[in-house]
Amino acid sequence: MAYKTIIEDDIDILVVGAGLGGTGAAFEARYWGQDKKIVIAEKANIMRSGAVAQGLYAINCYMGTRFGENNPEDHVRYARIDLMGMVREDLLFDMARHVDSTVHNFEEWGLPIMRDEKKGKFLREGRWQIMIHGESYKPIVAEAAKKSADKVFNRICVTHLLMDESRENRVAGAVGFNVRTGNYHVFKSKTVICGAGGASNIFKPRSVGEGAGRVWYAPWSSGSAYGLMIQAGAKMTQMENRIVLARFKDGYGPVGAYFLHLKTYTQNAYGEEYESKWFPALQEMVGKEYLDPEVSHRTHRPIPTCLRNHAIISEVNAGRGPIHMVTMEAFQDPHLEEIGWHNFLGMTVGQAVLWAATDVDPKYENPELTTSEPYVMGSHATGCGAWCSGPEDVSPPEYFWGYNRMTTVEGLFGAGDAVGGTPHAFSSGSFTEGRLAAKAACKYIDDGKAEGIRVSEAQISRRREEIYKPLETYRVFSNEVVAGTVNPNFINPRQGLDRLQKLMDEYCGGFGVNYMTNDKLLNIGLKKMYILGQDLENVAASDIHELLRAWELKHRFLTSESVFQHTLFRKETRWPGYYYRGDVMKLDDKNWHVLTVSRRDPDTGEYTMEKAPLYHLVGDVEKAPPVEHH
Amino acid sequence: MPTFVYMTRCDGCGECVDICPSDIMHIDKKLRRAYNIEPNMCWECYSCVKACPHQAIDVRGYADFAPLGHSVRVIRDEEKGTIAWRIKFRNGKKDMELLAPITTKPWGSATPDLSRVPAPSKEMRDSQLLFNEPKYIRMDEGGLHTLESNGLEIKEGVQY
Numbered sequence: 001m002a003y004k005t006i007i008e009d010d011i012d013i014l015v016v017g018a019g020l021g022g023t024g025a026a027f028e029a030r031y032w033g034q035d036k037k038i039v040i041a042e043k044a045n046i047m048r049s050g051a052v053a054q055g056l057y058a059i060n061c062y063m064g065t066r067f068g069e070n071n072p073e074d075h076v077r078y079a080r081i082d083l084m085g086m087v088r089e090d091l092l093f094d095m096a097r098h099v100d101s102t103v104h105n106f107e108e109w110g111l112p113i114m115r116d117e118k119k120g121k122f123l124r125e126g127r128w129q130i131m132i133h134g135e136s137y138k139p140i141v142a143e144a145a146k147k148s149a150d151k152v153f154n155r156i157c158v159t160h161l162l163m164d165e166s167r168e169n170r171v172a173g174a175v176g177f178n179v180r181t182g183n184y185h186v187f188k189s190k191t192v193i194c195g196a197g198g199a200s201n202i203f204k205p206r207s208v209g210e211g212a213g214r215v216w217y218a219p220w221s222s223g224s225a226y227g228l229m230i231q232a233g234a235k236m237t238q239m240e241n242r243i244v245l246a247r248f249k250d251g252y253g254p255v256g257a258y259f260l261h262l263k264t265y266t267q268n269a270y271g272e273e274y275e276s277k278w279f280p281a282l283q284e285m286v287g288k289e290y291l292d293p294e295v296s297h298r299t300h301r302p303i304p305t306c307l308r309n310h311a312i313i314s315e316v317n318a319g320r321g322p323i324h325m326v327t328m329e330a331f332q333d334p335h336l337e338e339i340g341w342h343n344f345l346g347m348t349v350g351q352a353v354l355w356a357a358t359d360v361d362p363k364y365e366n367p368e369l370t371t372s373e374p375y376v377m378g379s380h381a382t383g384c385g386a387w388c389s390g391p392e393d394v395s396p397p398e399y400f401w402g403y404n405r406m407t408t409v410e411g412l413f414g415a416g417d418a419v420g421g422t423p424h425a426f427s428s429g430s431f432t433e434g435r436l437a438a439k440a441a442c443k444y445i446d447d448g449k450a451e452g453i454r455v456s457e458a459q460i461s462r463r464r465e466e467i468y469k470p471l472e473t474y475r476v477f478s479n480e481v482v483a484g485t486v487n488p489n490f491i492n493p494r495q496g497l498d499r500l501q502k503l504m505d506e507y508c509g510g511f512g513v514n515y516m517t518n519d520k521l522l523n524i525g526l527k528k529m530y531i532l533g534q535d536l537e538n539v540a541a542s543d544i545h546e547l548l549r550a551w552e553l554k555h556r557f558l559t560s561e562s563v564f565q566h567t568l569f570r571k572e573t574r575w576p577g578y579y580y581r582g583d584v585m586k587l588d589d590k591n592w593h594v595l596t597v598s599r600r601d602p603d604t605g606e607y608t609m610e611k612a613p614l615y616h617l618v619g620d621v622e623k624a625p626p627v628e629h630h
Numbered sequence: 631m632p633t634f635v636y637m638t639r640c641d642g643c644g645e646c647v648d649i650c651p652s653d654i655m656h657i658d659k660k661l662r663r664a665y666n667i668e669p670n671m672c673w674e675c676y677s678c679v680k681a682c683p684h685q686a687i688d689v690r691g692y693a694d695f696a697p698l699g700h701s702v703r704v705i706r707d708e709e710k711g712t713i714a715w716r717i718k719f720r721n722g723k724k725d726m727e728l729l730a731p732i733t734t735k736p737w738g739s740a741t742p743d744l745s746r747v748p749a750p751s752k753e754m755r756d757s758q759l760l761f762n763e764p765k766y767i768r769m770d771e772g773g774l775h776t777l778e779s780n781g782l783e784i785k786e787g788v789q790y
Contacts, residue, residue, distance in 0.1 A: 030744035031761040044651040053651045054675035065775075066766050072775050073782060090784065094758075097767065097775040104766040110735030135706070135713045136732040144741040155653075179653055210632060211692035212670040213652075219671050220652045250695045342730060345715050349689075349702060350674035352717055356700035357691040359721045393758055393776055396784055435760050443755070545667070548653060593788045617777060617784040 004183045005464065008151070011189035012036035013441050015149075015434075016158045016174050017043065017224065019050020020138075020427045021379075021416025022195025023145035024102070024434025025441075029193075030148035032442035038149045041156045041174065041187060043548075044220065046142040050197060051218050051379075052427050056134040057346035058125050058256060059113070060426035062103050063096055067121040072096035073618045074300075075128065079424040080618075082304050084290055084574050084587070086238060086595060087383055088421030089617045090390035090399050094436065095422055095429045102432045103130070111140050126260035127300065128424070135346055141431065153187075155179045158224070159467050159551045161192060161232040161412065166454040169233065170410040173455065175463045182544045184464050190450035191411045191441040195434060198377025198384065198417035199223030199559045201497065203242075204505035204512060205373045207250070214350055216245050216252040217375045220552075225385065225418040226376070227555025230562055233602040234407040235387040237420035237595050237612070239559075240566035242374035243382035244309050244515060244578050248325065249368040253351025255325065257343045262330040266312075266369060268320040278311040285576055286587040300622060305381045309371055309577030313514060323369045327362035337363060373511045374579065376563055378417045379430045382578075384563075385420030387597050387612070388413075391436070396615050403444050405437035408599075411450055413437040421595060470541035470550040477540065490540035493549035496532070497556070503528050504560055508567060509579035518582040522568040529561050533605075558600075562607075566596050569609040632669030632690065633678055639686030640664055646678035646687060655687075680706040680713075708737040 013029045015022045018040045029038045042049055063070045075096040080087050103122075107113050112133040114123035122130040146152055158176035165172075173189040200217040207214045230236060247255060258264040268274040276293065283291045286307070296303050312323050331337045340362060344352040354360075360367055378385035386407040390399045405413045415437045416430035425433060444450065470493075477489040485492055491499075504510055507525025509517040517525075536557055541547040572588035573581045594611035601608070633655070635646075640663040646655040647664060654668040655678050664687075666672060679687045691700060699720040706713045715728045744761065757774070764773050777783060 027744070028761055031747065032750060032755070034745050034749055044653065045649055048649050048675070048677040049651050053677055054673070065768055071780060073780055085788075093775075093777075093782075098760055098763070101760060101763045101766050105762060107734075108740060110733040110737075110740045112731045112734050133730045133732065135730060140733060140741070143738050147741055147743050148745075207692065207694055209692075209694045210669045211694035213632070213672040214674065214692055218651065218675070219673050338728065341717070341726065341728060345702075345704075345713075345728060346730070349676050349704075350691075352715075353674065353689060353691050353700060353702045354696050356702055356717050356719050356724070357696035357698070359719050359723070361719070361724055391758060394784065396786070432760075439760060545653060545656070589788055613786050614788075615784050615786050617782045 003468070005186065006183050007186045007188065008039060009188045010037055011039045011173065011187055012191065012445055013038045013438065014173060014187050014189035014192045015040045016192055016194050016228065017196030018046045018142070018145060019195060019197060019416060020052055020141065020430040021418065021434040022193065023141045024431030025193040025195055025415050025438040026145040027148045028435035029438035029442060032439045036442065036445070039187060039189070040145065040149045040152045041158050041176065042152065042154050043157050045154045046145060046152055047139045050138065051221060052138045053218065054349065055346050056132065056137050056427055057343045058129045058131050059103055059428045060129045060256070061099050061424060061429040062122065062128065062130045063100050064121060065100050070127070074622060075424070077618045077622065078128070078302065081301055082381055083241070083383060083423050084286070084304055084306065085593065085614065086241065086574065087423060088390065088399065089615060090395040091388065091419065091422045093394055093617060094391045094404070095425055095432050098436065099428050099432045102428050102435065106141070109140050109144060111137060125257055129256060129260060131261070133346065137427065153185065156185050157548050157551055158228065160463050161228055162188065162455050162459065163232065164453045165456055165459065166452050170453065171232065171412040172453045175460070175467070177467055177547065179544055179548045184467065186460055188455060190445050190453065191413065193413045193415055193434065193437045193441055194225055194229055194418045195415045196224035196228060196418060197221035198225060198375065198379070199556055200375055202376060202500060202504050202556050202560045203373040203510040204501040206370070206511060214250065214252065216247060216372050217377060221377070222552035222555050223376065223559030224552070224555045225414070226559040226562060229386050229407060229412065229414070229418065230558045230600050231602060232409050232412065233599060234409045234412060235597050235599045236562055237385065237387040237597050238566070239376065239384050239562045239598065240570050240596060241382050241384055241575065242376050242563060242578060243380060244374050245372040246309055246312055246369055247372055248351055249322070249370040251348065251351030251354040252372060253344050253348045257339065258325060258327070262336050262340055264325050264327050264330050266323050266325055268315050269322055269324070270320060274315040274320065275308065275311040278314045282307055282310055282576065285573065285585060287589065290587065306575040306577035312369070312371055313577060317514065324366040325369050326366050328364065328366055331363035371511065374509065374515070376559055378420055378422065379425045381423055383421045383423040385418050386414045388419050398613060399615065404440040405433060406440060406444070411444060413441050470539050470547055473538055474540035474542050478542070490538045491535055492540055493546055493553045496536060496539050496553050499532055500553070500557060500560060503532065508564055515579045516582050517567065517579065519568065522564060526564050526568070529564060533557065562598060562600070565598055565607045565609065570596050632672045632692065633666045633687050634690055635664050636686050636688065637663065639684045641684060643683065645681045645683060649677050649681040651675060651677060676704060679704055706732065711737070
């Protein structure tokens with residue numbers, strides 16, 4: 001193989017993956033490190049990469065503090081109840097107290113944010129959401145990151161982090177390959193901010209065949225945030241906390257604006273309200289502390305997303321599906337009808353295409369909803385990700401080790417999906433986390449923590465060999481058979497992905513088993529995962545594009561293995577509607593009011609699991625309702 | 631819904647190849663034109679459709695659930711700062727045109743160059759503030775929200 005080795009040396013801050021988290025990191029790093037070398041390595045093109053590539057029609061995390069709308073702790077309380085208590089309140093508070101400045105920066109850069117003309121503030125969709133014309137959200141934000149970065153390497157699939165050889169457990173950069181040229185890229189860096197994505201496509205999707213790309217989270221979200229950090233030995237948290245989305249059927253079009261702004265609502269196939277009848281039994285499972293419809297009715301406390309899913313799943317299982325979104329009332333108003341369509345065009349065009357193809361006019365027909373396959377990520381209504389340090393002035397000792405958003409690997413920081421325990425960050429919160437990580441990374445360097453890093457030629461060439469192995473496997477074995485994709489010596493990335501998805505679905509609580517698993521299933525699943533891991537040593541790639549898919553698959557595999565381990569460890573059903581442990585069908589606060597933390601030993605692949613304490617900074621009851629300025 | 635490329639409109643310029651987040655728009659080596667090499671990894675994000683200077687790329691809904699005969703077309707114009715959509719239903723009964731802004735500023739003009747702004751002071755570095763803060767994070771003149779300013783304390787245990 002004649003691929004070149006291209007070394008980029010003396011980097012101070014390497015941003016791996018530049019979605020909203022990574023662009024935030026690159027942007028802010030320039031302010032705190034005006035003389036520092038900032039480099040972005042991105043799998044696609046930063047102008048359209050990450051989960052926001054397609055655009056967004058809302059910013060889902062904005063406090064509106066300057067308008068007297070909410071304080072940061074109000075958002076902490078909201079995210080905590082939505083996640084059934086399992087959040088890092090220090091990280092959430094920290095994100096929430098900064099997020100407004102991020103949003104106002106976006107507005108200054110040209111992002112069209114809708115205004116409430118009467119009140120003069122941003123137009124609210126819900127308590128935390130504001131409405132935007134965000135088709136160009138990503139390119140606008142990417143322009144800012146581009147101005148800050150010394151270099152942007154597009155089309156680099158980063159496969160591994162480099163580790164320092166003079167000091168254990170310290171990061172030294174990253175390696176990967178260019179998906180166009182095939183060249184091997186080595187980035188030697190004092191710090192790495194991992195802004196890579198969460199994981200779609202690890203559980204079998206409902207769509208089949210050509211439609212397999214119609215997943216809720218982007219198909220290019222390959223779990224690389226977790227794959228990269230787990231390989232480096234970083235501790236992970238809350239990886240069991242996968243998310244299931246109730247969305248418009250097949251197209252997975254968003255429902256937020258429909259519920260909150262258009263005031264649409266759901267009903268079963270027979271036109272009945274169904275949710276409340278499932279709540280008494282559900283309350284038995286999770287306790288009144290987590291589900292009290294009366295309190296939710298009276299106050300701002302939401303019914304947790306997972307519990308609303310549970311009602312949908314139960315109603316469908318009872319034979320009264322499908323669940324419909326009642327749009328026929330709202331859509332009679334031409335203005336609301338237009339918003340309904342713009343909402344899709346701004347962030348999920350596919351749903352508009354589907355309704356056009358199936359002649360579904362929501363003005364005259366209530367569209368179907370469904371619950372999706374599960375996803376593993378850390379920025380929407382769930383908080384999977386790395387176990388990170390919080391900020392000095394908020395975090396208790398167990399949550400603080402020197403640098404905000406630094407993982408348990410020194411010099412390795414996270415943002416967005418990469419950081420665990422911070423759900424409901426969404427786009428603006430992810431960007432904010434990137435900014436926080438960037439400031440901390442600059443401080444880490446200025447404090448002299450990155451001195452004396454050594455990376456040997458041996459490490460660099462070992463990774464090179466590893467990266468290209470799928471091409472070599474193909475070259476050696478493909479001619480043993482006449483033609484086709486069936487070969488006794490290897491599997492291709494698609495075949496491996498199919499196997500992973502089936503396994504996750506059947507043993508780890510996918511849609512195919514109604515999100516149900518138990519200790520026995522998980523243990524069988526882990527055995528099968530072990531064998532799949534061996535077979536992935538024999539994954540073959542016929543070209544550079546397939547090599548990209550091979551490495552995405554390996555990252556998805558590492559993510560999935562972690563999900564299995566965490567799901568097995570937490571012996572309770574904490575989030576009915578996201579998944580169920582059939583052997584322990586109740587929420588158990590006595591034993592499991594804790595965060596789960598794991599570490600995979602990079603040398604042996606062995607997992608160790610531990611419980612970490614939960615700290616709280618807000619009480620249950622909001623002191624005063626937010627002030628409305630008319 | 632996977633994208634496809636019209637043979638007579640594509641000139642093989644590669645704009646779609648350059649922008650596709652999923653790396654699935656490639657140039658066919660014989661025909662010297664772009665095509666979607668992996669429809670089942672297409673998110674129908676329309677990045678390539680918007681980037682194509684010849685409107686050569688269109689979308690046909692996923693075969694597993696979308697019937698034929700529909701159309702969702704788009705023109706994105708950075709100079710005008712707008713995006714224009716047209717949606718046509720399969721039954722021909724609905725034909726919608728929708729227009730939205732994509733930016734409020736001349737394209738690319740309003741993002742700051744942080745290497746040229748005044749460097750942060752030591753006091754700023756030692757604080758929890760980020761660039762441009764405390765602007766917009768309070769309704770009054772105060773600084774950043776802290777546990778102390780908001781009357782909070784962080785404690786271990788079960789809290790609902």
